[in-house]
Amino acid sequence: MIQSQSIQASPPQPELPILVAQGLTRRFGGLVAVSGVSFSVKPGEIFGLIGPNGAGKTTLFNLMTGLIRPSSGTLWYRGSEISCLPPYQIAARGIARTFQNIRLFGNLSALENVLIAQHRQIQSGIVSGVLNLPKNRQEEDSIRQRALNLLERVGIQRDRIHEKANNFAYGEQRRLEIARALALQPQILLLDEPAAGMNPNEKQQLSQFIRQVRAEFDLTILLIEHHVPLVMGLCDTIAVLDFGELIALGDPAVVRQDPAVIEAYLGGE
Ligand SMILES: Nc1ncnc2c1ncn2[C@@H]1O[C@H](COP(=O)(O)OP(=O)(O)O)[C@@H](O)[C@H]1O
Numbered sequence: 365m366i367q368s369q370s371i372q373a374s375p376p377q378p379e380l381p382i383l384v385a386q387g388l389t390r391r392f393g394g395l396v397a398v399s400g401v402s403f404s405v406k407p408g409e410i411f412g413l414i415g416p417n418g419a420g421k422t423t424l425f426n427l428m429t430g431l432i433r434p435s436s437g438t439l440w441y442r443g444s445e446i447s448c449l450p451p452y453q454i455a456a457r458g459i460a461r462t463f464q465n466i467r468l469f470g471n472l473s474a475l476e477n478v479l480i481a482q483h484r485q486i487q488s489g490i491v492s493g494v495l496n497l498p499k500n501r502q503e504e505d506s507i508r509q510r511a512l513n514l515l516e517r518v519g520i521q522r523d524r525i526h527e528k529a530n531n532f533a534y535g536e537q538r539r540l541e542i543a544r545a546l547a548l549q550p551q552i553l554l555l556d557e558p559a560a561g562m563n564p565n566e567k568q569q570l571s572q573f574i575r576q577v578r579a580e581f582d583l584t585i586l587l588i589e590h591h592v593p594l595v596m597g598l599c600d601t602i603a604v605l606d607f608g609e610l611i612a613l614g615d616p617a618v619v620r621q622d623p624a625v626i627e628a629y630l631g632g633e
């Protein structure tokens with residue numbers, strides 16, 4: 365009789381984090397804007413970063429995108445250190461962002477704003493570009509098509525893509541910024557207060573949109589947001605910063621009950 369042999373299934377692999385911060389610190393003169401912050405982000409999650417004004421949230425994004433360097437501590441992305449890479453290299457590796465203060469080219473059209481983001485990625489050399497060889501034209505066509513798709517995806521109507529970015533309403537400009545960030549084909553998208561200045565209805569739509577974008581583009585999303593219900597409803601993990609220090613980290617429902625968080629941030633709610 366054949367002995368039934370239990371097939372040893374390999375143990376479930378713990379999911380490797382896509383982004384890790386270890387003891388991250390950034391000083392500006394005597395001010396410690398980010399102080400010994402450690403956390404890790406799982407691939408595919410929506411990771412919320414909350415905290416009072418001046419808590420160091422944007423500074424953390426600036427560190428992650430190479431705009432500033434840490435005073436000490438380390439950032440790893442997919443297992444390799446990125447702490448001292450310049451912004452373009454970090455962007456090329458797959459980390460894209462939007463800004464708290466919208467940074468579109470206001471006098472360029474919506475379409476041009478997205479095309480510019482993609483332009484760096486054109487593979488053909490300058491020679492074929494100057495001669496307008498077929499390979500280059502094909503590439504331009506596909507880049508243009510991708511830009512059009514992204515604009516459509518963020519809800520900018522086709523008949524408005526040639527309008528100047530400045531002419532768009534605030535909420536539309538924020539969505540245009542997201543389209544521009546997505547044009548870089550990132551793996552991680554950092555959104556710095558994307559709902560700022562939006563009305564409750566727009567906030568609700570944005571929340572749905574972020575979820576859809578995550579699924580569609582297979583993204584990991586880090587989100588700075590003040591609107592607590594939006595953050596609680598949307599995020600898988602929440603990190604709370606206060607005076608540069610991480611005072612709570614974890615499941616939204618747990619973080620919400622944390623006395624230090626209530627004291628520092630949710631007190632007025
Ligand atoms: N480039 C800078 N130079 C000097 N101080 C800065 C700079 N960037 C941020 N800070 C200071 O660091 C602290 C954290 O700022 P920030 O990260 O913008 O906070 P948050 O985004 O949480 O509101 C604030 O006190 C701010 O004034």
Ligand SMILES: [Mg+2]
Pocket residue numbers: 421422423464
């Ligand atoms: Mg900020």
